[in-house]
Amino acid sequence: MNVCKKCHKVYDEKSQFCEECGETLVQNTADVFQCDKCYKLFIDSEFCPNDGQQLKIYKRNLESNQIEIRNVEQYTVQIATEPMLLNMDEFINCEPSYTGADSNDFMTYLNENMFHDIESFIDINESNLEDSTKDILWNLEDHPNGEDVIYDSRNKYGNMWHELGKTNPDFRKNGGFETYETTNND
Ligand SMILES: [Zn+2]
Ligand SMILES: [Zn+2]
Numbered sequence: 001m002n003v004c005k006k007c008h009k010v011y012d013e014k015s016q017f018c019e020e021c022g023e024t025l026v027q028n029t030a031d032v033f034q035c036d037k038c039y040k041l042f043i044d045s046e047f048c049p050n051d052g053q054q055l056k057i058y059k060r061n062l063e064s065n066q067i068e069i070r071n072v073e074q075y076t077v078q079i080a081t082e083p084m085l086l087n088m089d090e091f092i093n094c095e096p097s098y099t100g101a102d103s104n105d106f107m108t109y110l111n112e113n114m115f116h117d118i119e120s121f122i123d124i125n126e127s128n129l130e131d132s133t134k135d136i137l138w139n140l141e142d143h144p145n146g147e148d149v150i151y152d153s154r155n156k157y158g159n160m161w162h163e164l165g166k167t168n169p170d171f172r173k174n175g176g177f178e179t180y181e182t183t184n185n186d
Contacts, residue, residue, distance in 0.1 A: 001061075002027040003043050013159035034058035058166045058176065068167060070177060072184070073160040078151040079144040084136045094125045115140075 002011045002025035004018035004181070010032055011025055018025060032041050033055035035048035047054055088106050091098035099107050102144065114121040118141055122134055129137070155160070161184035168178035 001030065001041075002026065003028040003030070007049070008042045008045045012044060031057065031061060032059040033108045037083060045086060057167050058169055062166055067164050067180070068163075068177075070163050071160055072163055072182075073101045073154075073158070076151070076153040077149055079146060079148050081148065083140075083141065084139065086133065086136060090129060090133055092129045094121075095128065 002013060002015055003009065004011070004021065004023050004025055006023045007018060007020050009018060009020060010028065017023065019134075028043065028099065032040050032043055035043060035051065035053050035055055037051050037053040038048060040048065041058055042055060043050070044054060062068070078112055079159055080144075088098065088100075091109065091157055096113055100108065100109055114137070122129070122137055126134075157178040161182060163177070163183075164181040165177055165179040165181045167176060169176050171178045
């Protein structure tokens with residue numbers, strides 16, 4: 001990375017002059033920070049000059065005796081729609097016909113004939129299904145609302161661990177952090 005020492009902006013290796021002030025860029029040796037709002041990178045700044053947003057660490061240049069530590073917590077949240085009423089007999093007249101006897105058979109039928117393509121199932125059975133049933137089937141395409149939480153593992157037990165490592169934007173899926181050591185045994 002190259003940087004402008006005057007306006008603290010960060011550029012790639014190919015850039016030679018600051019687009020803002022024309023200053024000659026120099027090779028970066030400082031910690032780099034990122035704005036959450038405009039995603040721009042800066043050095044030696046606490047707040048984004050564009051929008052005032054507080055900057056977050058993006059890449060830190062560590063001495064050999066320095067390391068970063070963070071807490072990580074993983075949890076499970078389950079969300080669900082309200083239960084919707086279905087009449088299994090209605091599917092006897094559908095194409096293909098439902099011929100099962102219990103919930104297990106019905107789930108197999110839905111799995112094999114509907115879940116993978118609800119729209120086609122409704123099209124084919126346009127005249128075989130009640131309007132209210134068709135509405136329910138359409139609703140099965142949607143995700144439940146994020147607020148409709150039926151289970152949150154944080155209410156039962158905490159699952160937190162500690163990690164040693166280094167801020168590194170290449171590890172995006174790990175929150176921009178390269179983990180060297182962890183107390184998580186999973
Ligand atoms: Zn500049
Ligand atoms: Zn910004």
